[in-house]
Amino acid sequence: MASAIVYTEFGSPDVLHLIEVPDPVAARGEVVVRIEAAGANPIDAKMRSGKRPSPPITEPRPVGFDGAGIVEALGEGVDDFAVGDRVAIRDGRGTYASALAISTENLAKLPDSVTTAEGAAIGIPAGTAYQSLRSLGVSGGDVLLVHGGSGAVGQAAVQFAVAWGATVIATASPARHEQLRELGAIPVAYGDGLLDRVREAAPSAVTVGLDCAGTDEAIETSLALVADRERIATIVRGPDAASFGIRAFSGGSPVPLTDQELAWRAEALPETIALLSTGDFVVDLGPQLPLAEAAQAHELMESGAASGKIVLLP
Ligand SMILES: NC(=O)c1ccc[n+]([C@@H]2O[C@H](COP(=O)([O-])OP(=O)(O)OC[C@H]3O[C@@H](n4cnc5c(N)ncnc54)[C@H](OP(=O)(O)O)[C@@H]3O)[C@@H](O)[C@H]2O)c1
Structure with missing residues (x-):
């Protein structure tokens, strides 16, 4: 048995x-x-x-x-x-x-x-992070804001985006900031005043926003900073994403993932294992x-x- x-x-x-x-x-x-x-x-x-x-x-x-x-x-x-x-x-x-x-x-x-x-x-966290960043077209030159950057998905997103050459600002509680710095992100505390802190921390305009936290604050901050709503996504507030005019990847979204997005989620597992094996992902x-x-x-x-x-x- x-x-x-x-x-x-x-x-x-x-x-x-x-x-x-x-x-x-x-x-x-x-x-x-x-x-x-x-x-x-x-x-x-x-x-x-x-x-x-x-x-x-x-x-x-x-x-x-x-x-x-x-x-x-x-x-x-x-x-x-x-x-x-x-x-x-x-x-x-x-x-x-x-x-x-x-x-x-x-x-x-x-x-x-x-x-x-x-x-x-790594299955869900790396798969979700990898697919979300691919869907949002993150690459070198982008300034990415990750809400919930200290979580499992957030940390994976930070690591992929940094590896692809993006500048990453990640929100987290202060106790997790050193950990995020080690992953190559600029940490910012979530909570009152987040918008000002991100503006201060960003070396140039924020071009992409990924919400892994699901708070109104996270979504409102991305909306205030990222000019192109097609480059703002949530993985938590799927049912509400359309009302904000942003994208959602699962997270209760009525819009299913595309075949390409499902393929990215699958591809992430061997990719992440390869990075883990060379010490390029933690x-x-x-x-x-x-x-x-x-x-x-x-x-x-x-x-x-x-x-x-x-x-x-x-
Ligand atoms: N759509 C999808 O396919 C998909 C896939 C995976 C996960 N998700 C969803 O994404 C969310 C994160 O998943 P996970 O596995 O990364 O969770 P996790 O590892 O438990 O991490 C959650 C993180 O949220 C952070 N957090 C708590 N309150 C916050 C706030 N007010 N503002 C910003 N960050 C805050 C915490 O940061 P501190 O510890 O620094 O406070 C923690 O690191 C969950 O809701 C999950 O259900 C969706």
Whole structure:
């Protein structure tokens, strides 16, 4: 038997339960991954709580999209992965588990130099950051404002944009400023007076705004600074983006991602692993908890009490 975290009703973190499930079986084009780490993302908690609308629950619902582990069995037609390969998982359905059957399209191999926890921490954050910056056409010469720059998506966005030659201003609480400086960003505290502080910090006009915070302040500041609304996006306020005349990438947006955007999200996983393996990308790891403590992981994530990516260990 395998074990998995599930919920049967929407609600607070304590709706999450560890149950025994039959061992997964790999269908054609799939492998079974023995999961060694699962990355917890805010979307996991939003779906569990019902804040992010999803279909009615008719059977125990698995949790988690990101993970990493070891290929344990191959389905028919799989020839690009072997039993024993270390892999990172993106867009898995139910990575809070001891094992998962998953299409090889959602996997990327992990070299020895990248840890399992790092591999489990990048699927959604790096994929979202990479796709958002590509969609916004960020390149050298841009001055990018990232709201929520100290979060998992924000830090990934800072690192990609800096690598592509942009100047990056990132909002964060003061305790995270040194960390952002080390990633190459100009940190600015969010809160009252943000607009003036960004104006003061920016070496020239801000040309792109990416909201990873979801506050009115973040959106209003981007609107005040960035001339071209096509170059302002939110990943949090999807339902409201059209009313502000800005773009949204998921985050509850009624506008689905394009095929190109989905392809960028997929491409980000091997790209990020390659950068991690050469030391050109860092993942900010937070608490690591046993899988059975998924409820505590969600409490920590929702309260903002933990800093760094929370990882669950089956
Ligand atoms: N659309 C998508 O596809 C997509 C994908 C991934 C995530 N998201 C969403 O994007 C958001 C960020 O995700 P994440 O994984 O990066 O979360 P995270 O790692 O938990 O980071 C959240 C960050 O928000 C910052 N923050 C808190 N209050 C803020 C404020 N008033 N102004 C600016 N920043 C503030 C915190 O900064 P300090 O610690 O410095 O206070 C923290 O670093 C979540 O809402 C998530 O659901 C959307």
